[in-house]
Amino acid sequence: xxxxxxxxxxxxxxxxxxxxxxxxxxxxxxxxxxxxxxxxxxxxxxxxxxxxxxxxxxxxxxxxxxxxxxxxxxxxxxxxxxxxxxxxxxxxxxxxxxxxxxxxxxxxxxxxxxxxxxxxxxxxxxxxxxxxxxxxxxxxxxxxxxxxxxxxxxxxxxxxxxxxxxxxxxxxxxxxxxxxxxxxxxxxxxxxxxxxxxxxxxxxxxxxxxxxxxxxxxxxxxxxxxxxxxxxxxxxxxxxxxxxxxxxxxxxxxxxxxxxxxxxxxxxxxxxxxxxxxxxxxxxxxxxxxxxxxxxxxxxxxxxxxxxxxxxx
Amino acid sequence: xxxxxxxxxxxxxxxxxxxxxxxxxxxxxxxxxxxxxxxxxxxxxxxxxxxxxxxxxxxxxxxxxxxxxxxxxxxxxxxxxxxxxxxxxxxxxxxxxxxxxxxxxxxxxxxxxxxxxxxxxxxxxxxxxxxxxxxxxxxxxxxxxxxxxxxxxxxxxxxxxxxxxxxxxxxxxxxxxxxxxxxxxxxxxxxxxxxxxxxxxxxxxxxxxxxxxxxxxxxxxxxxxxxxxxxxxxxxxxxxxxxxxxxxxxxxxxxxxxxxxxxxxxxxxxxxxxxxxxxxxxxxxxxxxxxxxxxxxxxxxxxxxxxxxxxxxxxxxxxxxxxxxxxxxxxxxxxxxxxxxxxxxxxxxxxxxxxxxxxxxxxxxxxxxxxxxxxxxxxxxxxxxx
Amino acid sequence: xxxxxxxxxxxxxxxxxxxxxxxxxxxxxxxxxxxxxxxxxxxxxxxxxxxxxxxxxxxxxxxxxxxxxxxxxxxxxxxxxxxxxxxxxxxxxxxxxxxxxxxxxxxxxxxxxxxxxxxxxxxxxxxxxxxxxxxxxxxxxxxxxxxxxxxxxxxxxxxxxxxxxxxxxxxxxxxxxxxxxxxxxxxxxxxxxxxxxxxxxxxxxxxxxxxxxxxxxxxxxxxxxxxxxxxxxxxxxxxxxxxxx
Numbered sequence: 028x029x030x031x032x033x034x035x036x037x038x039x040x041x042x043x044x045x046x047x048x049x050x051x052x053x054x055x056x057x058x059x060x061x062x063x064x065x066x067x068x069x070x071x072x073x074x075x076x077x078x079x080x081x082x083x084x085x086x087x088x089x090x091x092x093x094x095x096x097x098x099x100x101x102x103x104x105x106x107x108x109x110x111x112x113x114x115x116x117x118x119x120x121x122x123x124x125x126x127x128x129x130x131x132x133x134x135x136x137x138x139x140x141x142x143x144x145x146x147x148x149x150x151x152x153x154x155x156x157x158x159x160x161x162x163x164x165x166x167x168x169x170x171x172x173x174x175x176x177x178x179x180x181x182x183x184x185x186x187x188x189x190x191x192x193x194x195x196x197x198x199x200x201x202x203x204x205x206x207x208x209x210x211x212x213x214x215x216x217x218x219x220x221x222x223x224x225x226x227x228x229x230x231x232x233x234x235x236x237x238x239x240x241x242x243x244x245x246x247x248x249x250x251x252x253x254x255x256x257x258x259x260x261x262x263x264x265x266x267x268x269x270x271x272x273x274x275x276x277x278x279x280x281x282x283x284x285x286x287x288x289x290x291x292x293x294x295x296x297x298x299x300x301x302x303x304x305x306x307x308x309x310x311x312x313x314x315x316x317x318x319x320x321x322x323x324x325x326x327x328x329x330x331x332x333x334x335x336x337x338x339x340x
Numbered sequence: 341x342x343x344x345x346x347x348x349x350x351x352x353x354x355x356x357x358x359x360x361x362x363x364x365x366x367x368x369x370x371x372x373x374x375x376x377x378x379x380x381x382x383x384x385x386x387x388x389x390x391x392x393x394x395x396x397x398x399x400x401x402x403x404x405x406x407x408x409x410x411x412x413x414x415x416x417x418x419x420x421x422x423x424x425x426x427x428x429x430x431x432x433x434x435x436x437x438x439x440x441x442x443x444x445x446x447x448x449x450x451x452x453x454x455x456x457x458x459x460x461x462x463x464x465x466x467x468x469x470x471x472x473x474x475x476x477x478x479x480x481x482x483x484x485x486x487x488x489x490x491x492x493x494x495x496x497x498x499x500x501x502x503x504x505x506x507x508x509x510x511x512x513x514x515x516x517x518x519x520x521x522x523x524x525x526x527x528x529x530x531x532x533x534x535x536x537x538x539x540x541x542x543x544x545x546x547x548x549x550x551x552x553x554x555x556x557x558x559x560x561x562x563x564x565x566x567x568x569x570x571x572x573x574x575x576x577x578x579x580x581x582x583x584x585x586x587x588x589x590x591x592x593x594x595x596x597x598x599x600x601x602x603x604x605x606x607x608x609x610x611x612x613x614x615x616x617x618x619x620x621x622x623x624x625x626x627x628x629x630x631x632x633x634x635x636x637x638x639x640x641x642x643x644x645x646x647x648x649x650x651x652x653x654x655x656x657x658x659x660x661x662x663x664x665x666x667x668x669x670x671x672x673x674x675x676x677x678x679x680x681x682x683x684x685x686x687x688x689x690x691x692x693x694x695x696x697x698x699x700x701x702x703x704x705x706x707x708x709x710x711x712x713x714x715x716x717x718x719x720x721x722x723x724x725x726x
Numbered sequence: 727x728x729x730x731x732x733x734x735x736x737x738x739x740x741x742x743x744x745x746x747x748x749x750x751x752x753x754x755x756x757x758x759x760x761x762x763x764x765x766x767x768x769x770x771x772x773x774x775x776x777x778x779x780x781x782x783x784x785x786x787x788x789x790x791x792x793x794x795x796x797x798x799x800x801x802x803x804x805x806x807x808x809x810x811x812x813x814x815x816x817x818x819x820x821x822x823x824x825x826x827x828x829x830x831x832x833x834x835x836x837x838x839x840x841x842x843x844x845x846x847x848x849x850x851x852x853x854x855x856x857x858x859x860x861x862x863x864x865x866x867x868x869x870x871x872x873x874x875x876x877x878x879x880x881x882x883x884x885x886x887x888x889x890x891x892x893x894x895x896x897x898x899x900x901x902x903x904x905x906x907x908x909x910x911x912x913x914x915x916x917x918x919x920x921x922x923x924x925x926x927x928x929x930x931x932x933x934x935x936x937x938x939x940x941x942x943x944x945x946x947x948x949x950x951x952x953x954x955x956x957x958x959x960x961x962x963x964x965x966x967x968x969x970x971x
Contacts, residue, residue, distance in 0.1 A: 041428035047605035118484030146424030188484030501794035646900035696801035698901030
C-alpha cells in the first residue's frame with residue numbers, strides 16, 4: 028500500500044546506482060584513506076546554538092570533513108565520497124504543558140525523536156522512522172534524563188527533535204559487511220546527538236546537573252596479525268575492521284556516566300603490559316576521554332548562547 | 341514598568357509595557373500601528389522593520405551534503421530549508437506498461453538538440469516524467485521546526501499540500517528535461533562483423549544507422565527531499581528555492597546498459613557526470629494581505645461591492661506584505677503567490693494564485709508581478725553566486 | 727445545461743449535486759453545520775466557526791493533491807461563511823465533496839480543471855444547509871490556447887493542450903475571491919482572461935460588449951445559474967404553500 032500522505036515514486040521501486048569501477052577505478056578512489064590522527068586525537072567539530080529561532084532552544088553540530096573528504100570536495104574526481112561528516116540539527120520545544128490525554132506527571136516528561144534525512148546516508152532512508160532511529164531515540168533519552176533536573180517542571184513536557192542531515196558511515200564504502208560488522212556509525216551519531224541535544228537544552232534554559240557530552244572509543248585492527256588497538260573518536264571509514272566500540276554520555280563535573288553502550292568483542296585489546304585494565308575498561312575510559320574533549324567545545328557553545336541571551340535583555 | 345512604590349502616590353501604576361508584550365497581547369493592533377505611517381508621505385514599515393514589498397535576506401549554499409547528487413541550503417530570514425536530490429534508477433523492465441505504451445519509433449531523440457523549446461517535445465517530456473513518476477518531491481515539517489508541529493507524526497496537511505505544490509510546479513514549468521533522465525542503449529548490430537565482440541562494438545555501432553533502433557533501458561528517478569529545519573513563515577518560497585538550487589547542483593553519473601550483467605552500470609568519474617539542464621529559472625514570491633480592520637466582518641455583515649470598495653479612499657485598509665514571517669502569517673488569511681521567470685528580459689508568469697479573501701484585486705496583482713520580477717533578479721544573483 | 731440538484735441527500739444538513747456540462751465533472755457535496763467537534767477542541771477558534779473541507783476522489787483514496795485543494799477551498803469558503811453568527815463560534819462547518827464522475831486526477835495534477843465544479847458544489851451545499859454566507863460566488867475555468875484564444879471551460883484534453891489555465895472565482899459583489907493560474911503567460915493575457923471571467927460570472931456587459939454576446943443570450947451568467955438553482959429548489963420546497971394560495 029502506497030503512502031497516501033506522501034508523494035510516491037514509481038510503483039515498482041527504484042534501484043540505487045551501481046558503480047562499475049569498484050575494482051579498477053580510474054579515479055583512484057578505491058583506496059581506503061587511513062587514519063592520519065593520533066590514537067587520542069579527536070576530530071574537530073563545529074557546534075552552534077540558536078540557529079533555529081522558532082524553537083525554545085536549538086543547536087547545530089557538524090564534524091569537520093576528513094582530509095580525504097575535504098580533498099574530494101575541493102577537487103572532485105569521483106562521485107563516490109570517501110567518507111562522510113556528521114551533521115545534526117537539534118531543536119528543543121518546551122517546557123510546555125502536557126496534552127490533555129497524558130496522565131499527571133510530577134516530572135518533566137522527555138520525548139526524543141531522532142530522524143535521518145532521506146539523503147543522510149549512502150543508502151536512501153525511508154520517511155517513516157525505522158528501528159535504528161527509534162533505538163537512537165531511546166538511548167538519547169536515557170543519556171539526557173540523567174542530566175536534566177526533571178522535578179522542577181511538573182506536568183510539563185519537553186520535545187527534543189534531532190534531524191540527522193548527514194550520518195556517519197558504518198564501514199568503508201568499498202568493504203563488504205563481514206561477520207563481526209555492526210552499525211558502527213550509529214555510535215558516532217549517538218555521541219553527536221548527545222552533545223548537540225545537551226547544547227540545545229542549555230540554550231532553552233532547562234536546568235541541568237551538568238553539561239552532558241558524548242564520546243566514542245573503539246578497538247580497531249588495521250591488519251589481521253596484530254591485536255586491536257584503542258583509538259578515540261573512530262571514523263569507521265578509516266579502518267579495516269572494528270572489533271569493539273563504546274559510546275558514553277558523560278558529565279565531567281560530577282564524573283558520572285548517564286549512558287553507556289558497548290558493542291563487539293573487547294577481550295583482545297593491545298594494551299601496555301603495565302596497564303592492568305581489561306579491554307572494556309580501557310574502552311570506557313577512552314570514550315570518557317573523548318567525551319571530555321567534546322565537552323570543551325560544548326562549554327564554549329553554551330557560553331556563547333548565554334552571552335546572546337544576556338545581550339537580548 | 342513604573343511602579344507605585346513611591347508611597348502615598350494616588351496615581352495608578354503606569355500602563356506602559358514593552359513592545360514585545362504588546363505584540364503578544366494585541367498582535368493585530370501592534371502590526372497595524374506599525375504599518376500606519378505617522379504621516380501620509382512616509383512609507384509603511386512592518387513590525388520586523390522591513391518595507392511592505394521588501395523580502396528578507398536570502399542566502400543560498402549548494403553542494404554541502406556528501407551523499408546527495410545535488411543539495412542546497414536556503415535561508416530566507418529565519419526560515420531554513422535543506423534540499424537533497426538523490427538519483428536512483430528505474431529500469432524499463434520494471435515498468436509494467438512499458439512495452440505497451442512506448443512505440444519504438446517515438447523514442448527517436450535526434451531532434452532534441454535542435455528543437456529544445458518546441459511545444460511537442462515539452463509535452464512528450466512532461467508525459468514521461470509525469471506518467472512514470474520520475475520526480476518525487478517530499479517536504480518534511482516534522483523536524484521540530486515550529487512549536488505546533490509534532491515531530492515524528494505523519495506529514496501534516498500543510499506539509500502534504502506544500503509537497504504537492506512543488507510537484508505540480510515542477511510539472512507545469514517542465515523544469516527538468518526528460519532527456520537528461522533517460523539512459524539509452526544501442527543494441528549491437530548482430531548482422532555486422534562486430535557480432536563476436538559486442539562490448540567493443542557498442543561505441544562503433546552508435547555511429548551506424550542501419551543497426552537496430554536505440555532504446556531506453558532505464559530512467560533516473562530524482563528523489564527530491566526537503567527538510568524545513570526552521571519555519572518562520574513563507575515555507576513555500578524557501579522550499580522552492582532550495583529545490584531549484586539543488587537541481588541546479590545535481591550531477592548524474594554517466595550510466596550505460598551492460599549487456600553481460602544485464603544491468604545498468606555507472607561511472608564514478610566526476611568528469612563524465614553530467615549536470616541537469618533546466619528549463620528556465622522560475623522563482624516564487626509569496627505575499628499576504630493584512631487587513632487594517634480585523635473586526636469589519638464582525639460588526640457588519642454587509643460587505644461593500646468591489647467597485648464601491650475601490651472608490652473608498654481615506655485611511656488605508658489593507659497592506660500587502662511580501663515574504664511574510666511567521667507572525668504576519670498568523671494575522672492574515674489572504675495569500676498570494678506569484679512564480680515568474682524571465683526570458684530575454686521579459687517577465688513570464690508561470691503560476692499565480694491568490695485566495696482567502698477579497699482585498700487583493702487585479703491592480704494589486706499587477707504590482708505583485710512587478711515586485712516578483714524584481715525578486716527574480718535578486719534571487720537569481722543569489723543562486724548564481726553559490 | 728443540467729441544473730444542479732439541491733438537498734438530494736437526507737442525512738446531512740445540506741447537500742447538492744453539481745455536474746459541470748463542459749468538463750463532465752460530477753460533484754456530490756454534503757454539508758453539516760454547525761456541529762460540535764469534540765476531537766478538535768484545541769484547534770477550535772473562540773470567536774468563529776471552523777470550516778473543514780474534505781475532498782474524496784471517485785476511484786482512489788485521498789492523497790496529497792486533495793490536501794492541497796482542500797486547503798484552497800477552506801480558505802475561500804472560510805472567508806465567505808459568516809462564522810461569527812450565533813451558534814457558530816467554537817463549532818465546525820464540515821463540507822464533504824465527493825467526485826462522483828469525470829476524469830481521474832493524475833499524480834501531481836494541478837486540480838485546476840475541477841476547482842470550479844468543487845466550488846459550485848460546496849456553495850450550493852452550504853446554501854442547502856442554510857449556512858449564513860456573506861456573499862455567493864461563481865467560478866469558471868479558462869484555457870488560453872497556443873494561438874492566444876481564450877476558451878471557457880475547456881475539456882480535460884483541451885486543458886492539457888492549452889498554454890495556460892486560469893480559474894477565477896468572482897463574488898456576487900464583483901470581488902476577485904480566488905485566482906489560480908498556471909502555464910506560461912504575461913499579465914496582459916491574465917487581465918484579458920480576468921475581464922472575460924467577470925463577464926461570464928456576472929453577465930454584465932463589460933467594456934468589451936461583444937464578449938457577453940459571444941456567450942449567447944441563452945446561457946445566462948453563472949451567478950444567474952446559481953440563483954436559478956436556488957430559486958427552483960425554494961419553489962419546489964414551498965409548492966404546498968403555493969398550491970394553497
